[in-house]
Amino acid sequence: MIEFYQGDMIKITGFKNAFVIVSKNAFIKSTNVFHVCPMLKKYPPGPLHIEVVGKEKTKGIVICEQVKLIDPSVRGCSKIDRLPYDTIMNVSDAVQGIFEI
Secondary structure, three states, rough: OOOOOOOOEEEEOOOOOOEOOOOOOOHHHHHOOOOEEEEEEEOOEEEEEEEOOOOOEEEEEEEEOOOEEEEOOOOOEEEEOOOOOHHHHHHHHHHHHHHHO
């Protein structure tokens, strides 16, 4: 089985757009599931819509308010790219900011 990590850009069978894994690695390892946010090609950037470029030059806008839980043992998931560390932190901060008062 493929190991997934926070910041991986993935494709999920049945969806045309890519997704970014936003769960912490400890959560993924302990539960074998992870949270993703969709990544769209054309969408206006904003505080919760983060423009990203992967290490292999995959581009898109991560829609941080659309968090979904995925079980990769049930869904067909494949890695397509990976976000640089600073971008992972930007996306993580935006998602976490949704839940803070």
